[in-house]
Amino acid sequence: MKRYSQYSTNVSDFSDVPFWKKAGTMDLVYVSYGIFIVILVIVSYILGAFNLLPFDPHEINIKLLMAPPKTAGHILGTDFMGRDILSRLIIGIQAYFLPGLLAIAIALVIGTCFGILAGYWGGGFDTAITYINNLLNSFPRLVLILLMVAAFKPDIYYIMVIVGITNVPVVASLIKGKIQFLKQKYFIEAATALGLKNRIIIFKHILWHNCRSVLIIQATLGMAEAILMETSLSYLGFGVQEPIPSWGNMVLSGANYFMQGKFWPSTAPALAILFTIMGFHLLGDGLNNILEMKRSK
Amino acid sequence: MKLSAIRPILLLICKELAIASLLLLGVSFIVFIILFLSPGDPFSLLLKGQMASDTIGAGTREALGVPTAWYAQYLSWLSNILRGNFGTSIRTGLPVLSEVIRVGINTLYLTIGSMLVTLLLAVPIAILSARRGMTVFNWTSTIFTYIVSALPVFWFGYIVIYISMHQFGLFPLAFGSSSQKIGWLYFMPPVLVLGIGNGTISEVVRYLREEMERVFSEDYIRLARAKGASIWKHSLKEGFLIPITEIIASKIPFILGGAVVVEQVFNWPGMGRMAWQAAQDRDYPLIMGITIVAAIIVRLGSLIKSVVYIIVNPRASQE
Numbered sequence: 001m002k003r004y005s006q007y008s009t010n011v012s013d014f015s016d017v018p019f020w021k022k023a024g025t026m027d028l029v030y031v032s033y034g035i036f037i038v039i040l041v042i043v044s045y046i047l048g049a050f051n052l053l054p055f056d057p058h059e060i061n062i063k064l065l066m067a068p069p070k071t072a073g074h075i076l077g078t079d080f081m082g083r084d085i086l087s088r089l090i091i092g093i094q095a096y097f098l099p100g101l102l103a104i105a106i107a108l109v110i111g112t113c114f115g116i117l118a119g120y121w122g123g124g125f126d127t128a129i130t131y132i133n134n135l136l137n138s139f140p141r142l143v144l145i146l147l148m149v150a151a152f153k154p155d156i157y158y159i160m161v162i163v164g165i166t167n168v169p170v171v172a173s174l175i176k177g178k179i180q181f182l183k184q185k186y187f188i189e190a191a192t193a194l195g196l197k198n199r200i201i202i203f204k205h206i207l208w209h210n211c212r213s214v215l216i217i218q219a220t221l222g223m224a225e226a227i228l229m230e231t232s233l234s235y236l237g238f239g240v241q242e243p244i245p246s247w248g249n250m251v252l253s254g255a256n257y258f259m260q261g262k263f264w265p266s267t268a269p270a271l272a273i274l275f276t277i278m279g280f281h282l283l284g285d286g287l288n289n290i291l292e293m294k295r296s297k
Numbered sequence: 298m299k300l301s302a303i304r305p306i307l308l309l310i311c312k313e314l315a316i317a318s319l320l321l322l323g324v325s326f327i328v329f330i331i332l333f334l335s336p337g338d339p340f341s342l343l344l345k346g347q348m349a350s351d352t353i354g355a356g357t358r359e360a361l362g363v364p365t366a367w368y369a370q371y372l373s374w375l376s377n378i379l380r381g382n383f384g385t386s387i388r389t390g391l392p393v394l395s396e397v398i399r400v401g402i403n404t405l406y407l408t409i410g411s412m413l414v415t416l417l418l419a420v421p422i423a424i425l426s427a428r429r430g431m432t433v434f435n436w437t438s439t440i441f442t443y444i445v446s447a448l449p450v451f452w453f454g455y456i457v458i459y460i461s462m463h464q465f466g467l468f469p470l471a472f473g474s475s476s477q478k479i480g481w482l483y484f485m486p487p488v489l490v491l492g493i494g495n496g497t498i499s500e501v502v503r504y505l506r507e508e509m510e511r512v513f514s515e516d517y518i519r520l521a522r523a524k525g526a527s528i529w530k531h532s533l534k535e536g537f538l539i540p541i542t543e544i545i546a547s548k549i550p551f552i553l554g555g556a557v558v559v560e561q562v563f564n565w566p567g568m569g570r571m572a573w574q575a576a577q578d579r580d581y582p583l584i585m586g587i588t589i590v591a592a593i594i595v596r597l598g599s600l601i602k603s604v605v606y607i608i609v610n611p612r613a614s615q616e
Contacts, residue, residue, distance in 0.1 A: 026436065134316075135323045137547075138592045142554035143569075143584075146576040147328065150584045151335035224447075228496065232558055235451050236573055251452055258455045259462070270452035278447035281499070 023290040031290065034220070034283020037276055045097050048090045055084035057091045057245055066262055079265040080253060088245040089272055095234065095246035099160035100226030104219050106164030107171050112215070114168060115175025116202055120183070129176070133169035141166050142232065149238045156230065156239050163229050164222075171218050178211055213291035217284045224280035231273050247273050306607055313603045317596045324592040325378060328585055329371050335581070378589070384582035388575075393586035397568060401590060404567035407487060407560070408552050412545060414492025415501060415552075420541075423505035427513060442499040450494035450555055454562035457486045487563040495555035497548045504544050512536030534609050546602035549595050 023031075047053065054073070061082030069077040076085040118129040145162055148154055154162075182188055191201050207215075227247075233239035234248025242249055247269040254266025377384070383393035422442065426435040512518060512532045521531040557569030564570070568587055575583040 131320070131323070134320050135327070137550065138320055138324050138595050139327075139588065140550040140553035140557075140591050140595065142557045143572055143588050143591050146557070146572045147331060147584050147588050149576040150579045150581060151331050153579070228449075231449060232451070235449075236558065236561060238576060251449065255451075255455055259459060266452060266455065270449050273449045273452075274444070274447050277449075278443055281443060281447060285503075 027286045027289040030282040030286030034279045034281075034286060037279025038220075038283065041093060041097070041276060044090045045093045048094055053084075053087040053090055055087045057083060057087040058243065059083060066257060066265065069264055076268045077264045079250070080257060085250070085265060085268050088250060089247070089269060092245045092247045092250060092269065092272075095156065095240040095244070095248075096227050096230040099156045099230065100223050102157060103160040103164035103167065103226045103229075104222040106161060107167035107222050108215055108219060110165070111168045111171025111218075112175055112207065112211075114172035115179065116207075118172065119176040119179030120198070120202060120206075122180075126176075129172060133172060136166055136169050139166070141229070145229070145233065146238070156233075159229070159233060159239065160226060163226055167222055167225060171215075174214055174218065175211055178214060179206055182206055182210055213287065217287050217292070220280050220284040220287065224277045224284070227273065227277055227280070306611065309607050310604055313600055313607075317600050321593065321596055324596075325375055325589065326371070328588055329374055332581055332585060333367055333370065383586040383589075386575075386583045387580045388578045388583070393582050396583070397571070397586045397590050400566055400571050401568050403565060404553075404556055404560070404569060406484065407491060407556055407565060407567055408549075410484070410488035411490075411492035411495060411555075411559075412548075412552060414489055415495065415498055415548075416541070416545075418493065419498050419501040419505065423502045423509060426502075427506045427509035439499075439502075442502050445493055446496045446499040448494050448496075450490060450496070450558050451562050453494045454487075454490045454559060457490050458563070461486050487559055487565050490562070491552065491555055491559040494559075495548075495552050497551050501544050501548065505540050508540040509536045538609055539606055542602045542605045546598040549598040550591075553591050553594065 054075070061078065064072060064074070064078050064082045066080055067074055067078040067082070069075065071077065074084050074086070076089070079085055079088070114129050114132070117125040119126075141163070144166065145159055148159070148162055152158070188201060188205065191205055196205075230239055230246065231248035231251070234246040235252050237249070237252070239248060240246035242253065250269035251266045251273075254262075254264075254269070258266050381394055383397070385392050386396060389396070419442075422438045426432075426438065429435065509532070512535050513528070515535075518528050518532055521528050553569070556567060557572055559565065560567045560569040561573055568591070572584055572587045574580070575587065
């Protein structure tokens with residue numbers, strides 16, 4: 001996930017002007033492309049879940065090995081075992097969709113708790129959480145995951161738990177910064193003076209009204225991170241294993257034929273990775289520009 | 298400089314060193330916990346197939362002086378690590394530390410080279426867009442950095458291999474043929490691939506641009522501009538040196554992680570490929586050694602960042 005600088009410390013305003021009128025054109029383009037990708041991913045996931053596919057993704061067709069795109073109804077061609085690439089791409093979304101959501105949920109929940117502890121109460125909590133953040137940042141993520149693979153041979157869900165935990169520091173530091181900034185504001189002081197419970201101040205006035213957009217942005221960026229991790233690991237052979245399609249292991253299985261000039265079996269999943277990750281990045285950054293930086297045009 | 302001026306800086310550097318060693322202690326603890334929890338410790342692996350029953354195994358354990366309590370195991374393990382004894386690789390039987398250092402040099406070439414490539418691409422884009430504001434060049438370069446950041450590095454590696462094989466007749470898979478005259482050319486494809494495809498370019502550009510824009514709008518830069526002095530000279534420290542060291546230090550883990558994939562694609566005999574092999578073979582001591590060395594590299598990077606920050610900005614020691 002990305003770390004944004006001090007720009008993202010704004011109190012949310014409740015003016016009547018809708019946010020899309022204040023936003024820059026480019027940011028709107030980013031966000032609409034991102035939303036398009038998100039919808040595409042969700043629709044494909046549902047299609048895959050209900051098995052509404054052009055072909056059976058596991059059906060081996062020996063007569064049509066490595067068929068180029070647009071042969072015999074195979075829009076994206078077939079792979080080295082004659083399986084339809086488009087169907088495998090759609091099914092491949094299942095490899096990261098739910099695990100990615102799990103990673104996001106872990107990062108957001110634990111990160112928010114840490115951020116609240118460090119930002120609202122400060123003191124010893126702050127020191128402890130800064131230490132934990134630095135500790136988690138000391139590991140290259142892929143190396144840490146490889147260590148876990150060597151130790152436990154975990155499946156993709158456990159790997160995504162680790163991805164989520166390594167994303168905790170980013171969320172925690174963002175929430176912490178936001179709360180430390182908000183605590184100087186009069187409305188928090190007024191809420192304390194009125195005798196509101198800490199619970200209400202934190203969940204309603206801080207998290208819901210002011211940290212909502214930060215969390216949404218971090219969720220989209222976290223999904224991009226999860227997709228990158230899943231595909232990299234599946235490419236390395238530690239994530240989703242071969243008969244089950246994943247975009248990462250599709251690139252790997254097509255790679256042997258890449259040098260012979262047969263590009264499509266690995267290029268199709270690679271482009272899917274490229275456009276999807278770019279969509280989530282653009283969505284996160286566009287939302288950040290629109291909701292957090294309040295760049296007015 | 299007088300000693301009185303240097304002393305607070307030295308104190309601060311000592312403090313950073315203390316923090317770094319404390320963090321490395323935590324790193325070693327996490328690594329130990331993972332290994333401790335993993336099914337089958339190296340000891341039982343050693344005994345497997347040699348001892349018939351558990352009781353004899355336990356007896357051997359005591360006879361060899363292997364402690365059973367976890368904290369005692371941790372302490373003896375840690376004291377071994379501190380003496381540079383990382384154990385021996387299960388697969389090859391060679392001492393881990395010397396193996397990791399032997400291949401770590403290759404990874405160091407790869408990561409430093411690719412960091413330079415990233416900076417060579419990102420810095421001009423950041424400077425131009427910070428100076429000129431939002432122009433056509435700026436938008437195209439931003440889109441370019443987004444595409445490049447989302448590029449799956451393994452596939453990009455194949456494209457570069459394909460092009461360098463078919464267009465230039467280079468076989469980057471032939472590592473170690475550096476004795477030839479154009480040996481350095483074989484190093485280029487992986488360095489380029491990792492430099493472009495490590496997924497950090499858009500963040501580096503974004504961060505550098507924001508910092509530069511912030512510094513350019515400071516009052517002292519306005520004054521420098523009004524006087525007709527060079528604004529580059531005045532903004533160099535705050536607008537360039539500090540952000541660059543900061544972003545490099547925070548991106549080291551990402552580049553090391555990307556190195557795992559790129560080394561796999563290019564058969565580069567580095568730490569990442571060794572980590573992959575170790576994970577494949579479940580070679581605990583080796584992957585443990587690699588993780589600790591990688592964490593040391595990351596901490597070293599952030600130590601250098603803090604030192605640069607303190608030296609460039611002596612006010613930090615006054616606070």
